[in-house]
Amino acid sequence: MIVPKRAYGVVLVTSSLTMALGIHFLQVRKKNQAILSLALTVVLGLVFMVVKYFEYSHKFHLGFLPGKFLDPSHVQAVHQNLGLYFGFYFCMTGLHGIHVLLGMGLIIWVAIRAAKGHFGPEFYTPVEGVGIFWHIVDLIWIFLFPLLYLVG
Amino acid sequence: MGHDKTHSTANINVNTTSHSELHVTPIMTYVKVAGALYALTVLTVLAYQFRHAFGPLAAPIAFLIASVKAALVLLWFMHLKEDKMMNRVIFGTGFFFLALLFAFSALDIWTRIAEHSTL
Incomplete structure (x- = not known):
């Protein structure tokens, strides 16, 4: 079964949960739990990127590259348009991956500010903003997963 | 006009309810x-x-x-569930333009005329 192995998007769902919990803990003035939740979110983002690295390495190894770079010796006659698919695949997952890395950086930033005691129930707007960014990155993956791994 | 006093008292009572509660x-x-x-x-x-x-x-x-x-x-x-209506409208606008983008892309594909290269 190859599909459950590809369903590593659950890592991002979990990271969305920990992000939301981070904001919850700031709202109820539990600073340490908030920092822990945010740190966990970054770790889960990192896990996602590590899986992504192995996935990309595997594709490079098989010669599954975009357009004219596709290695035809690995592809059967029915899959000659696979180069087009991998063009979309690498652009979409690559752009998504860049956003995951950006999000991780932003979460580290708000976590450091939270540790300095900048946030509490009266002010946590930057954390909420970064949270919304992180959730939208998760949201994009919710659609990319069926699009590229199941339907595609 | 003689009821001005009662009116202003009512207004004060209405205004005391806060609109920025923490959810x-x-x-x-x-x-x-x-x-x-x-x-x-x-x-x-x-x-x-x-x-x-x-x-x-x-x-x-x-x-x-x-x-x-x-x-x-x-x-x-x-x-978004507990957010102000305005924020939902702003969010909806994004999806509206996404739908517009998809609609024009779909129109382009559906109205294409198949042509074979003469080269």
Whole structure:
């Protein structure tokens, strides 16, 4: 079964949960739990990127590259348009991956500010903003997963 | 005109209700939403196993499940459920323009005339 192995998007769902919990803990003035939740979110983002690295390495190894770079010796006659698919695949997952890395950086930033005691129930707007960014990155993956791994 | 005094008293009473209350979502709500998201991921994979039986409906089914997951994230994780109406409208505008983009792309593909190169 190859599909459950590809369903590593659950890592991002979990990271969305920990992000939301981070904001919850700031709202109820539990600073340490908030920092822990945010740190966990970054770790889960990192896990996602590590899986992504192995996935990309595997594709490079098989010669599954975009357009004219596709290695035809690995592809059967029915899959000659696979180069087009991998063009979309690498652009979409690559752009998504860049956003995951950006999000991780932003979460580290708000976590450091939270540790300095900048946030509490009266002010946590930057954390909420970064949270919304992180959730939208998760949201994009919710659609990319069926699009590229199941339907595609 | 003699009722001015009663009017102003009523106004003061109305204005004392605060419009900027802090909404704290309970942890259990977040955990339940995450649980539903996991369950729907399993459902997506299950539906994929029956893709041949679904035929051309396989893709719409996959994206329908994805849309339900997206709604959960938007409403609870992104707090749109308890947000001001204006923020929902702003969010909706984004989807409107996305739909517009898709609509014109679809029109382009559907109205293409097949031509074979003479080269």
